[in-house]
Amino acid sequence: DAGVTQSPTHLIKTRGQQVTLRCSPISGHKSVSWYQQVLGQGPQFIFQYYEKEERGRGNFPDRFSARQFPNYSSELNVNALLLGDSALYLCASSLRPSGANVLTFGAGSRLTVL
């Protein structure tokens, strides 16, 4: 069984550009969450989606947006990139968006902003 898959694995952008990151959850998982992990820090919650609806949002600016598709895959978009957006972006899936549900993470997309 495939785990959570993310693409691209690495990418380099310049300040002001826009980026789209993609995530496919584990088969049967209907909830997808996005986290940002800056070097030396733990993952920080960005969004949670369930059944194509946003169920939760962390403390991130409006430059960050996401959506979930009918097949439960998801995209994270970041506009007007800043140097500080350089990070590992992790996608995680779970059966439901319960706080007690274990999240299964993908390997992440490493974004470098120059």
Added chain:
Amino acid sequence: DQQVKQNSPSLSVQEGRISILNCDYTNSMFDYFLWYKKYPAEGPTFLISISSIKDKNEDGRFTVFLNKSAKHLSLHIVPSQPGDSAVYFCAASRMYSGGGADGLTFGKGTHLIIQP
């Protein structure tokens, strides 16, 4: 303001001995706690969890202890093995937060090094 704190950035333990990783939290609304392990170039992998109605949970070599009054939890690994060398993250959530809408709150992690 960090709500989940792991005050030891790194920990070195001899193979076969016990590894004890510590975590403190400040938000009294947290009632579910998890430990994740992360190898380089991989995503975090779930290890073990505990809800606030318990004070201990065991799974093989891994045991998590929760002290609610002290807002402290710890992960014990016995015996420690070379494959346990990784970064360990403590995370917390509210089980009934309207569908987990808050996400998980992670600590900064502790790099565990198991020496042969």
